[in-house]
Amino acid sequence: EPEVTQTPSHQVTQMGQEVILRCVPISNHLYFYWYRQILGQKVEFLVSFYNNEISEKSEIFDDQFSVERPDGSNFTLKIRSTKLEDSAMYFCASFGRGARETQYFGPGTRLLVL
Amino acid sequence: RKEVEQDPGPFNVPEGATVAFNCTYSNSASQSFFWYRQDCRKEPKLLMSVYSSGNEDGRFTAQLNRASQYISLLIRDSKLSDSATYLCVVTATGTASKLTFGTGTRLQVTL
Numbered sequence: 001e002p003e004v005t006q007t008p009s010h011q012v013t014q015m016g017q018e019v020i021l022r023c024v025p026i027s028n029h030l031y032f033y034w035y036r037q038i039l040g041q042k043v044e045f046l047v048s049f050y051n052n053e054i055s056e057k058s059e060i061f062d063d064q065f066s067v068e069r070p071d072g073s074n075f076t077l078k079i080r081s082t083k084l085e086d087s088a089m090y091f092c093a094s095f096g097r098g099a100r101e102t103q104y105f106g107p108g109t110r111l112l113v114l
Numbered sequence: 115r116k117e118v119e120q121d122p123g124p125f126n127v128p129e130g131a132t133v134a135f136n137c138t139y140s141n142s143a144s145q146s147f148f149w150y151r152q153d154c155r156k157e158p159k160l161l162m163s164v165y166s167s168g169n170e171d172g173r174f175t176a177q178l179n180r181a182s183q184y185i186s187l188l189i190r191d192s193k194l195s196d197s198a199t200y201l202c203v204v205t206a207t208g209t210a211s212k213l214t215f216g217t218g219t220r221l222q223v224t225l
Contacts, residue, residue: 031210043158043201045212056212091157095210102148103213105157 002026004106006092012112013082021077021109023092031095032075033103034067036060036088043091049075082113115140118216120202126222131192135219137185137202145208147178149187150201152218158201161187192223 005024013019025032034046047057049067066078075094079086089110093103120137127133139147147164162169164176164185175188185202199218205211 033212035213042217043152043213043215045214048210048212050210058212089155093213102146102160102163105159107157110155 002104004092004094004104006090006106006109008109009107010110010112012114015084015113016081019079019082019111021079021090021092021111023075023077023106024073025075025092025094026096026104027073029094029096029104031055031103032067032069033093033095034077035091035093035105037091037108038085038088046077046090079111082111084113087111087113116216117141117214118202118204120216120219122217122219124220124222126224127192129192129194129223129225131223132188132190133192133221134189135187135200135202135221137187137216139183139185139202139204139214141204141206141214142180142183144183144204144206146205147185148203148213149174149176149185150203150215152199152201154199158203158215161200189221192221194223194225197221197223 007022032049037043047061048055064080068076089108091108092106095103149161150158151161152158164178168177173190177186199220201218202216
């Protein structure tokens with residue numbers, strides 16, 4: 001079964017540093033998403049992306065966050081100046097019409113901000 | 115009121131037991147409903163979609179009551195491998211729109 005991949009699996013950074021989380025969605029999918037899950041809490045929506053633009057974003061997704069699809073395969077989430085509270089698991093997901101019409105999640109990037 | 119509410123558990127059941135989880139959602143306009151499963155420190159994985167007519171997949175049965183804004187999941191003949199957190203998930207405007215997750219219900223199946 002095709003899958004969403006994410007790199008790195010773990011990232012440790014200092015507060016105030018920029019991080020870029022990378023995702024390769026399933027190849028024929030057209031909708032892409034980022035979610036995050038703070039340890040012990042629920043999965044929260046950050047942003048959705050379709051047709052090379054943001055289609056929806058949550059209040060969490062402030063000016064410190066940006067997304068990009070720099071080429072035909074990668075989908076990135078950039079956090080410009082990380083805060084301690086950005087420490088979380090970040091999941092990329094993609095969606096495409098097919099037998100199972102739902103979003104497929106990547107394995108996540110665990111981000112730790114010190 | 116939380117958008118999607120679940121009893122966090124944990125539910126501790128012996129192997130072979132039947133266990134039921136419930137979920138309520140606040141947005142009456144919600145259109146699509148799912149149960150996802152999440153193992154510790156892993157990504158959510160779709161367990162099954164939930165339809166108004168109810169649906170079954172092997173040992174798993176899901177029900178949706180739109181009038182009560184209530185979703186259920188029944189697991190029969192529990193296996194050790196069913197131990198996980200079960201996430202109730204809804205979308206407001208269709209399957210391509212953002213997923214709204216409940217906090218999850220933890221299930222521990224024991225020998």
